[in-house]
Amino acid sequence: xxxxxxxxxxxxxxxxxxxxxxxxxxxxxxxxxxxxxxxxxxxxxxxxxxxxxxxxxxxxxxxxxxxxxxxxxxxxxxxxxxxxxxxxxxxxxxxxxxxxxxxxxxxxxxxxxxxxxxxxxxxxxxxxxxxxxxxxxxxxxxxxxxxxxxxxxxxxxxxxxxxxxxxxxxxxxxxxxxxxxxxxxxxxxxxxxxxxxxxxxxxxxxxxxxxxxxxxxxxxxxxxxxxxxxxxxxxxxxxxxxxxxxxxxxxxxxxxxxxxxxxxxxxxxxxxxxxxxxxxxxxxxxxxxxxxxxxxxxxxxxxxxxxxxxxxxxxxxxxxxxxxxxxxxxxxxxxxxxxxxxxxxxxxxxxxxxxxxxxxxxxxxxxxxxxxxxxxxxxxxxxxxxxxxxxxxxxxxxxxxxxxxxxxxxxxxxxxxxxxxxxxxxxxxxxxxxxxxxxxxxxxxx
Amino acid sequence: xxxxxxxxxxxxxxxxxxxxxxxxxxxxxxxxxxxxxxxxxxxxxxxxxxxxxxxxxxxxxxxxxxxxxxxxxxxxxxxxxxxxxxxxxxxxxxxxxxxxxxxxxxxxxxxxxxxxxxxxxxxxxxxxxxxxxxxxxxxxxxxxxxxxxxxxxxxxxxxxxxxxxxxxxxxxxxxxxxxxxxxxxxxxxxxxxxxxxxxxxxxxxxxxxxxxxxxxxxxxxxxxxxxxxxxxxxxxxxxxxxxxxxxxxxxxxxxxxxxxxxxxxxxxxxxxxxxxxxxxxxxxxxxxxxxxxxxxxxxxxxxxxxxxxxxxxxxxxxxxxxx
Numbered sequence: 192x193x194x195x196x197x198x199x200x201x202x203x204x205x206x207x208x209x210x211x212x213x214x215x216x217x218x219x220x221x222x223x224x225x226x227x228x229x230x231x232x233x234x235x236x237x238x239x240x241x242x243x244x245x246x247x248x249x250x251x252x253x254x255x256x257x258x259x260x261x262x263x264x265x266x267x268x269x270x271x272x273x274x275x276x277x278x279x280x281x282x283x284x285x286x287x288x289x290x291x292x293x294x295x296x297x298x299x300x301x302x303x304x305x306x307x308x309x310x311x312x313x314x315x316x317x318x319x320x321x322x323x324x325x326x327x328x329x330x331x332x333x334x335x336x337x338x339x340x341x342x343x344x345x346x347x348x349x350x351x352x353x354x355x356x357x358x359x360x361x362x363x364x365x366x367x368x369x370x371x372x373x374x375x376x377x378x379x380x381x382x383x384x385x386x387x388x389x390x391x392x393x394x395x396x397x398x399x400x401x402x403x404x405x406x407x408x409x410x411x412x413x414x415x416x417x418x419x420x421x422x423x424x425x426x427x428x429x430x431x432x433x434x435x436x437x438x439x440x441x442x443x444x445x446x447x448x449x450x451x452x453x454x455x456x457x458x459x460x461x462x463x464x465x466x467x468x469x470x471x472x473x474x475x476x477x478x479x480x481x482x483x484x485x486x487x488x489x490x491x492x493x494x495x496x497x498x499x500x501x502x503x504x505x506x507x508x509x510x511x512x513x514x515x516x517x518x519x520x521x522x523x524x525x526x527x528x529x530x531x532x533x534x535x536x537x538x539x540x541x542x543x544x545x546x547x548x549x550x551x552x553x554x555x556x557x558x559x560x561x562x563x564x565x566x567x568x569x570x571x572x573x574x575x576x577x578x579x580x581x582x583x584x585x586x587x588x589x590x591x592x593x594x595x596x597x598x599x600x601x602x603x604x605x606x607x608x609x610x611x612x613x614x615x616x617x618x619x620x621x622x623x624x625x626x627x628x629x630x631x632x633x634x635x636x637x
Numbered sequence: 638x639x640x641x642x643x644x645x646x647x648x649x650x651x652x653x654x655x656x657x658x659x660x661x662x663x664x665x666x667x668x669x670x671x672x673x674x675x676x677x678x679x680x681x682x683x684x685x686x687x688x689x690x691x692x693x694x695x696x697x698x699x700x701x702x703x704x705x706x707x708x709x710x711x712x713x714x715x716x717x718x719x720x721x722x723x724x725x726x727x728x729x730x731x732x733x734x735x736x737x738x739x740x741x742x743x744x745x746x747x748x749x750x751x752x753x754x755x756x757x758x759x760x761x762x763x764x765x766x767x768x769x770x771x772x773x774x775x776x777x778x779x780x781x782x783x784x785x786x787x788x789x790x791x792x793x794x795x796x797x798x799x800x801x802x803x804x805x806x807x808x809x810x811x812x813x814x815x816x817x818x819x820x821x822x823x824x825x826x827x828x829x830x831x832x833x834x835x836x837x838x839x840x841x842x843x844x845x846x847x848x849x850x851x852x853x854x855x856x857x858x859x860x861x862x863x864x865x866x867x868x869x870x871x872x873x874x875x876x877x878x879x880x881x882x883x884x885x886x887x888x889x890x891x892x893x894x895x896x897x898x899x900x901x902x903x904x905x906x907x908x909x910x911x912x913x914x915x916x917x918x919x920x921x922x923x924x925x926x927x928x929x930x931x932x933x934x935x936x937x938x939x940x941x942x943x944x945x946x947x948x949x950x951x952x953x954x955x956x957x958x959x960x
Binding site: 197354436440441508509510511513519521522525538540544552557558560564566568571591596599600601602607609610613 | 641643644647649650651652654655656658712714753898899900903904905951952953957958
């Protein structure tokens with residue numbers, strides 16, 4: 192590994208909205224709140240059609256350990272509980288609430304009592320907060336540590352390496368106090384001695400705001416990093432801030448790290464202070480088709496269409512609309528898709544930006560290999576995938592691919608590498624399941 | 638309106654690099670040396686360049702048409718092959734032989750193996766080697782530069798590499814060095830293939846490729862550096878080592894042929910191994926083989942080893958554990 196840390200790809204920044212302070216959008220007429228907005232088991236609906244709900248009321252409770260509760264984001268009446276297509280192609284349950292326009296808080300919204308570690312983790316669990324950087328992993332699970340002495344540092348992710356997105360930047364500049372409160376909570380209840388905030392150096396205002404915090408608390412270290420995608424990838428961030436390598440199949444905690452997005456932490460602090468769960472989200476609205484790009488605070492469940500309308504609608508016909516940034520964002524088939532807890536941006540591209548060049552033959556330039564932050568070999572993965580041999584796919588370690596897309600960005604032949612890696616991962620999972628079954632059978636026969 | 642939305646796998650932005658602009662950069666990088674070839678050897682050099690480029694493009698176009706494949710001439714890779722091939726032949730080569738060479742490069746070495754990206758050996762190098770064996774008389778001809786063509790006996794004029802092995806004490810070498818200074822060698826005023834003689838022009842192309850990030854420094858620097866070091870180790874003389882390094886196809890081979898994406902390793906480590914191998918074989922052939930020049934053979938040989946070098950020098954997946 193390079194002495195200078197993992198290098199990245201120079202993607203265009205396009206941080207047009209870096210100075211746009213978030214604007215709260217008007218209350219939407221209806222919101223559609225999916226029960227699966229996180230990694231893990233979907234929440235279980237606990238309201239019925241016709242029920243009146245208040246803001247912050249639980250409408251879906253966590254179903255299992257790795258799960259998160261879901262709360263009403265507007266006050267009003269439950270209109271529908273049905274299934275909708277999720278952006279991964281599957282289906283999920285969603286609750287439609289018709290807003291009464293009052294935004295009346297539910298009586299359950301009171302600041303939680305937090306006096307020790309267990310109460311703190313319980314509070315984070317009740318807040319419904321999940322990884323807001325994009326992954327959507329229930330945050331309290333990360334904080335559920337068996338042996339607190341093993342936590343050497345918390346790394347706060349303020350890298351925001353995706354083009355366009357500035358939501359985290361604005362959290363750092365506008366909500367620095369919340370972040371500071373959050374850090375104090377971590378110090379108090381988790382006994383954290385060191386907090387590293389990793390920020391790409393194309394956000395000087397955010398670096399400055401965070402450096403102000405480090406003056407107040409010597410445990411806080413601000414680590415500016417070169418603006419090179421994907422600095423915000425978990426393993427990349429850990430390596431570039433602490434020098435530690437997270438082994439395949441292990442978690443950051445196994446090397447003594449807890450990684451958390453800056454906005455996630457700010458939201459935890461807000462919840463502990465106010466008792467209002469995660470019911471709204473600040474997100475960047477941008478892209479070549481959007482009339483007035485800005486940062487918007489929207490209730491969770493607001494349709495993309497309502498948010499785009501708030502930004503002046505479209506100046507050109509949108510041809511591609513996505514959740515998240517252009518490097519890892521998920522393109523959606525309709526503007527009815529709701530804003531989710533982990534939505535940090537929605538982008539709409541015009542025809543020119545939406546159409547990508549066709550794939551041409553691989554010329555073995557090695558760009559993908561030399562730019563992969565995890566040192567994978569995409570041509571070898573493609574070859575293994577074509578062979579259909581699970582053992583060959585396993586050797587390529589495609590399972591550690593985080594689908595950051597750096598390889599595709601630098602590929603002169605526009606090879607669909609991420610697409611193939613996803614397929615290879617699926618093949619690998621099938622192969623491993625088959626192996627496990629075979630092994631089980633053999634043992635039974637013994 | 639909404640039915641018009643494109644749904645595709647991320648990423649949704651691509652970099653500016655395309656295969657055709659990479660190839661175009663290589664063409665641009667080759668131009669100084671091609672122009673130097675025309676200045677040094679005359680208009681015949683320009684004609685050969687045009688013939689090779691045109692025939693390579695036509696052969697590729699016809700082949701893809703014949704096989705009902707999408708035509709790939711738009712990516713300029715055939716232009717690169719044609720230009721490289723032309724620069725590897727003497728300025729006096731008969732036109733028909735240049736056309737045959739282009740056929741070998743494009744149809745046999747490239748298209749028959751599956752086209753761009755699928756050939757295991759560099760088309761221009763392989764064609765040069767085939768031509769060297771098939772048309773030894775015209776391919777190995779020692780063509781004197783225009784500047785000294787009137788003052789030398791063309792019949793006895795020799796390329797540096799056929800003179801140098803006689804050793805520093807020999808009269809022919811002393812006479813050759815008097816006639817062709819180190820500066821002449823550097824600028825390219827000496828016998829050889831039309832595009833290989835001017836190290837100066839080739840270096841301009843090298844710098845351009847580095848600036849445009851088409852190639853990295855590893856292969857050319859290690860290749861040329863090792864050729865020099867080995868020549869110095871064997872002859873024990875700095876001047877001789879310099880002459881050897883500036884002779885034959887060292888520079889064009891190291892900068893343009895050994896860096897061919899398709900047929901050379903991907904990682905820095907792999908490139909260094911590849912370049913060292915090229916330099917060692919080049920030196921062995923030059924000093925101990927029956928051919929005066931070994932750059933083409935060395936690159937072709939290393940092309941064949943390339944899949945293994947690539948495999949052995951691949952990076953280790955980050956945090957990967959043994960399966």
